[in-house]
Amino acid sequence: MPAQRRELRAQGRKTMRRLADAGLQVFAQRGYHESRVDDIVRVAKTSHGTFYLYFSNKEDLxxxxxxxxxxxxxxxxxxxxxxxxxxxxxxxxxxxxxxxxxxxxxxxxxxxxxxxxxxxxxxxxxxxxxxxxxxxxxxxxxxxxxxxxxxxxxxxxxxxxxxxxxxxxxxxxxxxxxxxxxxxxxxxxxxxxxxxxxxxxxxxxxxxxx
Amino acid sequence: MPAQRRELRAQGRKTMRRLADAGLQVFAQRGYHESRVDDIVRVAKTSHGTFYLYFSNKEDLxxxxxxxxxxxxxxxxxxxxxxxxxxxxxxxxxxxxxxxxxxxxxxxxxxxxxxxxxxxxxxxxxxxxxxxxxxxxxxxxxxxxxxxxxxxxxxxxxxxxxxxxxxxxxxxxxxxxxxxxxxxxxxxxxxxxxxxxxxxxxxxxxxxxx
Amino acid sequence: MPAQRRELRAQGRKTMRRLADAGLQVFAQRGYHESRVDDIVRVAKTSHGTFYLYFSNKEDLxxxxxxxxxxxxxxxxxxxxxxxxxxxxxxxxxxxxxxxxxxxxxxxxxxxxxxxxxxxxxxxxxxxxxxxxxxxxxxxxxxxxxxxxxxxxxxxxxxxxxxxxxxxxxxxxxxxxxxxxxxxxxxxxxxxxxxxxxxxxxxxxxxxxx
Amino acid sequence: MPAQRRELRAQGRKTMRRLADAGLQVFAQRGYHESRVDDIVRVAKTSHGTFYLYFSNKEDLxxxxxxxxxxxxxxxxxxxxxxxxxxxxxxxxxxxxxxxxxxxxxxxxxxxxxxxxxxxxxxxxxxxxxxxxxxxxxxxxxxxxxxxxxxxxxxxxxxxxxxxxxxxxxxxxxxxxxxxxxxxxxxxxxxxxxxxxxxxxxxxxxxxxx
DNA sequence: CATGAATGAGTGTTCATTCAT
DNA sequence: AATGAATGAACACTCATTCAT
CATH class of the missing domain: 1.10.357.10 (Tetracycline Repressor, domain 2)
Structure with a gap:
């Protein structure tokens, strides 16, 4: 069951935004294909597991x-x-x-x-x-x-x-x-x-x- | 550095050309990063090992x-x-x-x-x-x-x-x-x-x- | 550099120790150069990926x-x-x-x-x-x-x-x-x-x- | 049919000696396991094929x-x-x-x-x-x-x-x-x-x- | 909501050995 | 007798994704 598009509370929205911004930043630096989920979560100061709580995969981001x-x-x-x-x-x-x-x-x-x-x-x-x-x-x-x-x-x-x-x-x-x-x-x-x-x-x- | 720039005989030159052409074709289809050496050698009808006889790696091709x-x-x-x-x-x-x-x-x-x-x-x-x-x-x-x-x-x-x-x-x-x-x-x-x-x-x- | 020297929790430390012990055992049996990462993870009852979570390569182990x-x-x-x-x-x-x-x-x-x-x-x-x-x-x-x-x-x-x-x-x-x-x-x-x-x-x- | 121990004429003996000496030299430099047949034949100024004409494999040398x-x-x-x-x-x-x-x-x-x-x-x-x-x-x-x-x-x-x-x-x-x-x-x-x-x-x- | 841990399929590369000329 | 070419099994390492806590 891929997590997604539920109602998010304040904290959840904030985390999602952090991940999206991190994605923008990392993708810009390395290019989409060369970007690692690992880099993104590091920049967003969160974990792998959390990433998949908000996006079903890299492409979804x-x-x-x-x-x-x-x-x-x-x-x-x-x-x-x-x-x-x-x-x-x-x-x-x-x-x-x-x-x-x-x-x-x-x-x-x-x-x-x-x-x-x-x-x-x-x-x-x-x-x-x-x-x-x-x-x-x-x-x-x-x-x-x-x-x-x-x-x-x-x-x-x-x-x-x-x-x-x-x-x-x-x-x-x-x-x-x-x-x-x-x-x-x-x-x-x-x-x-x-x-x-x-x-x-x-x-x-x-x-x-x- | 087993590969490269030795004197090649007719057969070698032919194989190298086959690989280069295959590279051009596969790269064009899938894009450079998404291309697999495996695809290239399949198109060139040769083996993995042979590829590295002529090019030291994908980038070298x-x-x-x-x-x-x-x-x-x-x-x-x-x-x-x-x-x-x-x-x-x-x-x-x-x-x-x-x-x-x-x-x-x-x-x-x-x-x-x-x-x-x-x-x-x-x-x-x-x-x-x-x-x-x-x-x-x-x-x-x-x-x-x-x-x-x-x-x-x-x-x-x-x-x-x-x-x-x-x-x-x-x-x-x-x-x-x-x-x-x-x-x-x-x-x-x-x-x-x-x-x-x-x-x-x-x-x-x-x-x-x- | 995905691997190494992060803070490890109990479970992580345990796995790392299992891998280190397995390394000691396999290296001793086959010699360092002849040892395969594959053997080590089999002995440690874990996966290839896990190995590289704790050691950046065989030499690092x-x-x-x-x-x-x-x-x-x-x-x-x-x-x-x-x-x-x-x-x-x-x-x-x-x-x-x-x-x-x-x-x-x-x-x-x-x-x-x-x-x-x-x-x-x-x-x-x-x-x-x-x-x-x-x-x-x-x-x-x-x-x-x-x-x-x-x-x-x-x-x-x-x-x-x-x-x-x-x-x-x-x-x-x-x-x-x-x-x-x-x-x-x-x-x-x-x-x-x-x-x-x-x-x-x-x-x-x-x-x-x- | 692994080539071996036939009667060798002068030229053959010379080539075999060149290979043996090259082996000694390369093995000494890199160690036996790290030595490549490729290195040996390069030092001996001969080819892969020739190596296997005189030795059935690296270990045989x-x-x-x-x-x-x-x-x-x-x-x-x-x-x-x-x-x-x-x-x-x-x-x-x-x-x-x-x-x-x-x-x-x-x-x-x-x-x-x-x-x-x-x-x-x-x-x-x-x-x-x-x-x-x-x-x-x-x-x-x-x-x-x-x-x-x-x-x-x-x-x-x-x-x-x-x-x-x-x-x-x-x-x-x-x-x-x-x-x-x-x-x-x-x-x-x-x-x-x-x-x-x-x-x-x-x-x-x-x-x-x- | 969050996370560290685990996974394994997938990929690039090496190299001893065989083959055709 | 010699050689360049070809092969493919084997191996190290990566990384998106899932899981247990």
Missing amino acids: LRTLAIDCASEVEGLAAELGPIDSGSGGELALRDFLARFVSTYRRYGVVIRAWMEDQVSDRDIDRLGVRAFTKIATALGGRMEEAGLDPSQTQASAAALMAMIERSSYAITSRDLGVDDEAMVDSLAVLVHRGFFGASATQSRATGSRQ | LRTLAIDCASEVEGLAAELGPIDSGSGGELALRDFLARFVSTYRRYGVVIRAWMEDQVSDRDIDRLGVRAFTKIATALGGRMEEAGLDPSQTQASAAALMAMIERSSYAITSRDLGVDDEAMVDSLAVLVHRGFFGASATQSRATGSRQ | LRTLAIDCASEVEGLAAELGPIDSGSGGELALRDFLARFVSTYRRYGVVIRAWMEDQVSDRDIDRLGVRAFTKIATALGGRMEEAGLDPSQTQASAAALMAMIERSSYAITSRDLGVDDEAMVDSLAVLVHRGFFGASATQSRATGSRQ | LRTLAIDCASEVEGLAAELGPIDSGSGGELALRDFLARFVSTYRRYGVVIRAWMEDQVSDRDIDRLGVRAFTKIATALGGRMEEAGLDPSQTQASAAALMAMIERSSYAITSRDLGVDDEAMVDSLAVLVHRGFFGASATQSRATGSRQ
């Missing part, structure tokens, strides 16, 4: 994290407003990217597990597909508003997502000498110009069409 | 494959010609992308291992960094020729690489209903326009500015 | 045993009293030898590993060198008290140790038709006469100089 | 070496002359010890395999038992001539052999700062005095009773 992550990512999609070709659009884009990177800082492992197809579990996969479909759809819509030929929408949105996700990965996991700010700025300009029809001379700096 | 892959990727970088904003540029770009995807079809595992930081081995990593630095440099150079602001080169090249690599991954590993041709065409148009200053109405079809 | 053995051997050295050339000296010597043989019955494997240089591990070696240096020093001191030319002390002590160790090995491991008593008696007389200046006619039997 | 060693050791026993308590005796003893150490330098592995009971092969064992019984008998006889109580002969001879063998092991295998000469001198004095009734003041240096 990832699934739990994936649910949280999906809801955060879908939130981003829902809140993505119009992006015009002017400096206002760039700012909106910048804001979106900053929030995405911040989500990635917390849930990078989950997103990578989705993008790099690290787990075979159907449920986890579905969560990722749905969340990223929403983001891609939102971005595609905004691009069409900005004048993109609809036949190109899908490919463009996919390409854009790849850029954003990999850049977030790079900034959060690889040791580059670049800080979030700088990288988000660069990316915003690039994306604005490449996907939302901003002209080369336009930028937050000038703020006006020329 | 990956390293060997990485060397081949790096040389192929660096070849691509070396042969990347100028890409103008006209239809000739699009064709050149299309050709480059097609070759990249074809390399990815063979060496996808290795490239993913590099990009997804799957192995801790320094040597393997170095090979990847070097090869992709060359490609990024080559692309960056071509973008600058096409008028890109040099301060944006590095970020642009990195973003472009991400797009190309992830797209190749998608087309070769995920089950999309898209064939290589269509996807390379789409990507070429997109990249040409987004990174090499082609205008929206321009395309191979018309080939002329309007 | 030997190291643990070596620590115990060293402390017992050093105890012998510390308690070695003066050995005069009379029958009292012979009795003291006999007592020492009997205790050494008894230690050998338990820790023979470890002592052999030291003496026959069976393991390359530095720590294990150091333990042996230290313990036997102490014994040799103690014996040397007693021999000098009994009139030995100090320039001969080191060689004499070494030779004596060799005799004692090999004899203990013979009596405990080889199938000789001799029991401990008889052999210790013989050895005591021999050593007393050869290294502590007892005259040929002297012995426990007479107990007096003639 | 040791057996072959043991035969040679036994004959050399038995030679020593046969040539051991009387050892009186005077300086002539010491010289004779010194000569014997020097020859034993020299044999040990070549055949140490074999002698250790006998003494440390490293192999279970009956034949190899028998060879060792016979050879060392001869030496022990010879030494025992000489000791009796020198006045030893016959009831003590066997134990004394065994103890003496242990001393000689272990000392030879120490000098040939362990890194002591002592050269053969010095050690043989020390040992000769010691043994002469302890087992052949020489008085403490007697030695090669003075050569006369005082």
Whole structure:
């Protein structure tokens, strides 16, 4: 009888949270597959037995994290407003990217597990597909508003997502000498110009069409 | 160190090649970490012992494959010609992308291992960094020729690489209903326009500015 | 490093002791190198996994045993009293030898590993060198008290140790038709006469100089 | 059909000797059990296949070496002359010890395999038992001539052999700062005095009773 | 609710020996 | 006479999961 999803009291919820946070941390450091349940319980300052009191297995922990992550990512999609070709659009884009990177800082492992197809579990996969479909759809819509030929929408949105996700990965996991700010700025300009029809001379700096 | 780099006769070379090919195949199917030496030797129709006659361990096989892959990727970088904003540029770009995807079809595992930081081995990593630095440099150079602001080169090249690599991954590993041709065409148009200053109405079809 | 030196509860300590005892037994039967972890856990009536819960590997088990053995051997050295050339000296010597043989019955494997240089591990070696240096020093001191030319002390002590160790090995491991008593008696007389200046006619039997 | 003991022509004999010498060398370095056939054939500059052309297995090589060693050791026993308590005796003893150490330098592995009971092969064992019984008998006889109580002969001879063998092991295998000469001198004095009734003041240096 | 202990299937690697040329 | 290639049984060690307290 695998323990699970009972009503939890305060202490139980706290322990579960400790384990989830530890999972996020350990997965981020070592990668999901290389992470050991042992590491997780050590970080969470609890025991093996306790782990299986709250999660039926390692994958179940990832699934739990994936649910949280999906809801955060879908939130981003829902809140993505119009992006015009002017400096206002760039700012909106910048804001979106900053929030995405911040989500990635917390849930990078989950997103990578989705993008790099690290787990075979159907449920986890579905969560990722749905969340990223929403983001891609939102971005595609905004691009069409900005004048993109609809036949190109899908490919463009996919390409854009790849850029954003990999850049977030790079900034959060690889040791580059670049800080979030700088990288988000660069990316915003690039994306604005490449996907939302901003002209080369336009930028937050000038703020006006020329 | 019983294994490696001795003079091999014809038969030995053949077996080694069988193992390398089997490695490529199994790694591609299951991912590097989830692949079992056992699977590889079964595919190569040889024995466990024989594997260790040619490779000192699983990682060593990956390293060997990485060397081949790096040389192929660096070849691509070396042969990347100028890409103008006209239809000739699009064709050149299309050709480059097609070759990249074809390399990815063979060496996808290795490239993913590099990009997804799957192995801790320094040597393997170095090979990847070097090869992709060359490609990024080559692309960056071509973008600058096409008028890109040099301060944006590095970020642009990195973003472009991400797009190309992830797209190749998608087309070769995920089950999309898209064939290589269509996807390379789409990507070429997109990249040409987004990174090499082609205008929206321009395309191979018309080939002329309007 | 999942194994080792945590706080153990009663049950854990018991299991660890069972494993250590099993190690002693199996090592003694087959020799350290020829012993299989498999044999040890079978004797200890536990599982493979449990072994690695308490020892990080086979060598670590030997190291643990070596620590115990060293402390017992050093105890012998510390308690070695003066050995005069009379029958009292012979009795003291006999007592020492009997205790050494008894230690050998338990820790023979470890002592052999030291003496026959069976393991390359530095720590294990150091333990042996230290313990036997102490014994040799103690014996040397007693021999000098009994009139030995100090320039001969080191060689004499070494030779004596060799005799004692090999004899203990013979009596405990080889199938000789001799029991401990008889052999210790013989050895005591021999050593007393050869290294502590007892005259040929002297012995426990007479107990007096003639 | 295990290859063996056919008539060998010049080339064959040469190859077999190369293998035997390589075995002696590799066994001495790593110990019998830790030696790999691979190491032996590499040192002998030949192949695995060739090894099994001359020896039916690793143990067979040791057996072959043991035969040679036994004959050399038995030679020593046969040539051991009387050892009186005077300086002539010491010289004779010194000569014997020097020859034993020299044999040990070549055949140490074999002698250790006998003494440390490293192999279970009956034949190899028998060879060792016979050879060392001869030496022990010879030494025992000489000791009796020198006045030893016959009831003590066997134990004394065994103890003496242990001393000689272990000392030879120490000098040939362990890194002591002592050269053969010095050690043989020390040992000769010691043994002469302890087992052949020489008085403490007697030695090669003075050569006369005082 | 919590935990230390136990488990055993699974995996990488070694190496003596045999085989085909 | 020689050799490179092949084999597979054997072994050490790992780790997700279950159990007893």
